[in-house]
Amino acid sequence: MYAPKPMRPLWPPPIKRDKPPRVGGTEDARRQPRIPLTHHEILALAEPFTRRGRHVDLAGSDRLARRIRFKPTEYSATSDNPGGLTETLVLENPGRQHFRLIRTLTDAAGRVATLRSDGPDPKVLIERVEAVDPRGQFPTLGGVCVACSYRVETDPDADGGSNGKARLVLLRASTDFDGLGIELDAQVGHGMPAEIRLLPTPQRTLRPPEDLLAVLGWAWRSLRPFEAGWRAHLRIPAAEPARTPDVEAKLARTLEHLVGTLGSPPADFHRTWLRQRWFALARRTLGFLTIASLLAIGPGILMLGAPEGSPLRLLSFVMPALLVLVLIARHEAPSMKITPLPRPLPGDAWGSEPAHRDGLPEAGRRDPSVAR
Numbered sequence: 001m002y003a004p005k006p007m008r009p010l011w012p013p014p015i016k017r018d019k020p021p022r023v024g025g026t027e028d029a030r031r032q033p034r035i036p037l038t039h040h041e042i043l044a045l046a047e048p049f050t051r052r053g054r055h056v057d058l059a060g061s062d063r064l065a066r067r068i069r070f071k072p073t074e075y076s077a078t079s080d081n082p083g084g085l086t087e088t089l090v091l092e093n094p095g096r097q098h099f100r101l102i103r104t105l106t107d108a109a110g111r112v113a114t115l116r117s118d119g120p121d122p123k124v125l126i127e128r129v130e131a132v133d134p135r136g137q138f139p140t141l142g143g144v145c146v147a148c149s150y151r152v153e154t155d156p157d158a159d160g161g162s163n164g165k166a167r168l169v170l171l172r173a174s175t176d177f178d179g180l181g182i183e184l185d186a187q188v189g190h191g192m193p194a195e196i197r198l199l200p201t202p203q204r205t206l207r208p209p210e211d212l213l214a215v216l217g218w219a220w221r222s223l224r225p226f227e228a229g230w231r232a233h234l235r236i237p238a239a240e241p242a243r244t245p246d247v248e249a250k251l252a253r254t255l256e257h258l259v260g261t262l263g264s265p266p267a268d269f270h271r272t273w274l275r276q277r278w279f280a281l282a283r284r285t286l287g288f289l290t291i292a293s294l295l296a297i298g299p300g301i302l303m304l305g306a307p308e309g310s311p312l313r314l315l316s317f318v319m320p321a322l323l324v325l326v327l328i329a330r331h332e333a334p335s336m337k338i339t340p341l342p343r344p345l346p347g348d349a350w351g352s353e354p355a356h357r358d359g360l361p362e363a364g365r366r367d368p369s370v371a372r
Helices: 039-050 122-130 243-262 266-272 274-303 311-317 319-330
Strands: 067-069 073-075 085-095 098-107 112-119 147-154 166-177 180-185 194-200 224-226 229-234
Touching: 039 067, 039 085, 039 122, 085 122, 098 122, 112 122, 112 166, 122 147, 166 243, 180 243, 229 243, 266 274, 274 311, 311 319
Parallel strands: 112 147
Antiparallel strands: 067 085, 073 085, 085 098, 098 112, 147 166, 166 180, 180 194, 194 229, 224 229
């Protein structure tokens, strides 16, 4: 007669003991160390680059990391880039049939822009990278030169391959003017906002208002301080192909606004953007008011004496879930502090007075020829 096996108790859980390795067995291929590049592999991978005049820098390459570096290439100066550009190519092999080509461009001012392309064929990667003009990664936006980093993305063709039309996806951008560094980080997840950072140098004491960028529109959020300066979120489209053109247009508008605003007295900002500052205040308090309303509606329905089984009584119990959905849809935490009302800015909001060689401000210096 069949007798069922006794059930194993649910607690304590069984202890999994490590089994001894089998004789002659091999470990998981993912745990094996990388096989260094051989001399023949380097020659084979560098062949399409050598045909285009690129030569391998053996001293800068890393065979163990499967990384090949090529010697720098100089580009002559133009009207947009008076100092010229220096290009460095690096070919990486992070996995089987997976190559990554990174082009790093550096201008005379030290600004760095990169271009990345991934794929299974190094020959196709160098063709995609060379199709992008190096000087096009240093456009002039708002009167300042910006270093833009991109990734080459291809649409799948009719056969499902990666030989479709290629497009550029903006990852980040950086520039600096008048002692202020500006960075845009667009390398975020799907549907997440980009981030704009204002990074003043130690010689500049910048105290911007929270709505310095929020006056530009709904997409620009308020500034928040962090260790190195200030940052603000920028709402952008969730996916390509609308994402990169929108980010570039908003970046140009942001730089134009900062150059014009910081180049004028702080009092002009309050006078010129007074109406937009009040709209920015209303948008900033909208999230707080939404959360407060959802928290108040639930108890309010119960206090009004909603009958049992009514839709209103059911709605009072699902208010916490609606609150969670609202927070997830916003992709950012609302400000829970009291927002100050728009007021005129102090005269030194854009920075301190220019200092002399000995560190004293010009306004505090006396003419040495004048006797005390």
